[in-house]
Amino acid sequence: MKFSAFLILIPAALRASAQLVVQEQQRPLLDASAQYPGFHVDLNAQRLLEFEDGSRVMMSELEKLELKMRGERFFDVTETPNLNSFGIKKSVDFSYPALSKNETVRDVIKTLTTDGPKANLEVFSGFKTRYYRSDSGRESQEWLLNRIKETVSTSASDAIQSSINVQAFPHSWTQSSIILRINGTSGTDETVVIGAHQDSTNMLFFLPAPGADDDGSGTVTILEALRGVISSGLRPKKNVEFHWYSGEEGGLLGSQAIAQAYKAASANVYAMIQMDMTAWVKKGTKEVVGVVEDFVDPTLTDYVKELVEAYLDIPYVATACGYACSDHGSWSKAGYRSSFTIESEFHDSDPNIHSTRDTIDVSPEFSFTHMLEFSKLAAAFAIELGEWEKA
Numbered sequence: 001m002k003f004s005a006f007l008i009l010i011p012a013a014l015r016a017s018a019q020l021v022v023q024e025q026q027r028p029l030l031d032a033s034a035q036y037p038g039f040h041v042d043l044n045a046q047r048l049l050e051f052e053d054g055s056r057v058m059m060s061e062l063e064k065l066e067l068k069m070r071g072e073r074f075f076d077v078t079e080t081p082n083l084n085s086f087g088i089k090k091s092v093d094f095s096y097p098a099l100s101k102n103e104t105v106r107d108v109i110k111t112l113t114t115d116g117p118k119a120n121l122e123v124f125s126g127f128k129t130r131y132y133r134s135d136s137g138r139e140s141q142e143w144l145l146n147r148i149k150e151t152v153s154t155s156a157s158d159a160i161q162s163s164i165n166v167q168a169f170p171h172s173w174t175q176s177s178i179i180l181r182i183n184g185t186s187g188t189d190e191t192v193v194i195g196a197h198q199d200s201t202n203m204l205f206f207l208p209a210p211g212a213d214d215d216g217s218g219t220v221t222i223l224e225a226l227r228g229v230i231s232s233g234l235r236p237k238k239n240v241e242f243h244w245y246s247g248e249e250g251g252l253l254g255s256q257a258i259a260q261a262y263k264a265a266s267a268n269v270y271a272m273i274q275m276d277m278t279a280w281v282k283k284g285t286k287e288v289v290g291v292v293e294d295f296v297d298p299t300l301t302d303y304v305k306e307l308v309e310a311y312l313d314i315p316y317v318a319t320a321c322g323y324a325c326s327d328h329g330s331w332s333k334a335g336y337r338s339s340f341t342i343e344s345e346f347h348d349s350d351p352n353i354h355s356t357r358d359t360i361d362v363s364p365e366f367s368f369t370h371m372l373e374f375s376k377l378a379a380a381f382a383i384e385l386g387e388w389e390k391a
């Protein structure tokens with residue numbers, strides 16, 4: 001996710017300088033002619049960015065990285081220039097059905113634990129960086145894809161396994177996204193999507209980025225929810241998909257590419273929820289689920305609040321995150337109904353992101369039991385909206 005308050009951690013001299021020159025050394029922090037071994041970044045490449053006021057500006061990758069360091073919000077629309085230009089008509093009187101899977105949801109969420117997320121996140125935050133244009137970002141993605149496949153083969157019955165497809169969704173950059181699809185039993189084209197982003201970044205892209213909270217936490221949170229639902233012996237009537245996006249930190253690249261492909265195929269995405277940062281409980285604050293209310297679908301967001309009240313052990317608070325904040329934004333932009341939950345009120349979220357300090361052991365504020373509440377929410381979202389039942 002994007003975090004403008006990070007600016008306070010960047011020395012004022014850097015912030016003021018368009019060139020990002022380290023004053024003492026008179027050497028640019030980012031140098032378009034430098035070699036960055038293990039990274040596949042062309043700092044001279046031209047990118048098209050879109051801003052909240054609708055304006056579009058062409059600039060170099062180097063200038064884009066500088067904008068991000070200054071906390072500016074944007075979509076990089078270079079490869080998805082038409083995502084919002086042909087409309088999907090949302091009906092005005094649409095509503096989601098009343099909650100009806102109380103027993104099923106409770107049975108599944110009591111099987112969720114912190115064990116898998118802990119073990120998975122230890123490995124996943126151990127890659128030097130999961131930067132979307134890096135070799136280690138590619139390796140972390142291959143590890144994750146294998147981990148997802150193992151989870152399916154060890155947790156799901158043969159019948160459910162035969163309805164599941166897991167595959168990489170390749171991009172023009174190094175790290176692929178990952179899509180797991182569970183075909184519904186009813187034959188409907190309606191699809192429920194649960195997402196997180198797998199890439200991480202340091203403010204300086206070539207430095208280490210453990211990305212434990214951003215968004216390793218969301219990545220393992222939804223994987224635990226997946227394990228729970230496919231272990232239940234039940235099957236969904238609607239199609240249910242779990243997405244792990246690449247390139248979120250590059251301007252919501254992976255999710256935009258997927259949303260564009262789905263829109264081009266007239267896919268019927270019924271509901272989408274993004275989980276980006278699910279671990280942090282700031283010292284002195286009450287444990288809550290932050291339900292983001294801007295750049296989301298209000299009907300689905302109200303539904304998410306109902307799920308929190310019905311199934312979680314902690315309450316929600318409404319919060320806002322801003323333009324192009326995480327991958328739900330790509331689905332909203334494409335005209336689909338999307339929602340976003342985060343670890344806390346936005347201003348209480350993890351201050352260590354985009355740095356070497358975004359680790360699981362940086363502070364007791366990093367909480368796997370907090371994360372578990374989000375796995376419960378993701379499972380409830382999948383079960384209620386996907387209508388899981390005995391097949």
Ligand SMILES: *[C@@H]1O[C@H](CO)[C@@H](O)[C@H](O)[C@H]1NC(C)=O
Nearest residue numbers: 099100101102103106310311
């Ligand atoms: C769900 O079931 C529990 C008991 O298992 C009950 O306490 C709760 O009121 C039920 N909630 C709804 C919304 O039916």
Ligand SMILES: *[C@@H]1O[C@H](CO)[C@@H](O)[C@H](O)[C@H]1NC(C)=O
Nearest residue numbers: 161162163164165181182183
């Ligand atoms: C799921 O459904 C799609 C669309 O009907 C079909 O193309 C695909 O082969 C199915 N996948 C599995 C694993 O059954």
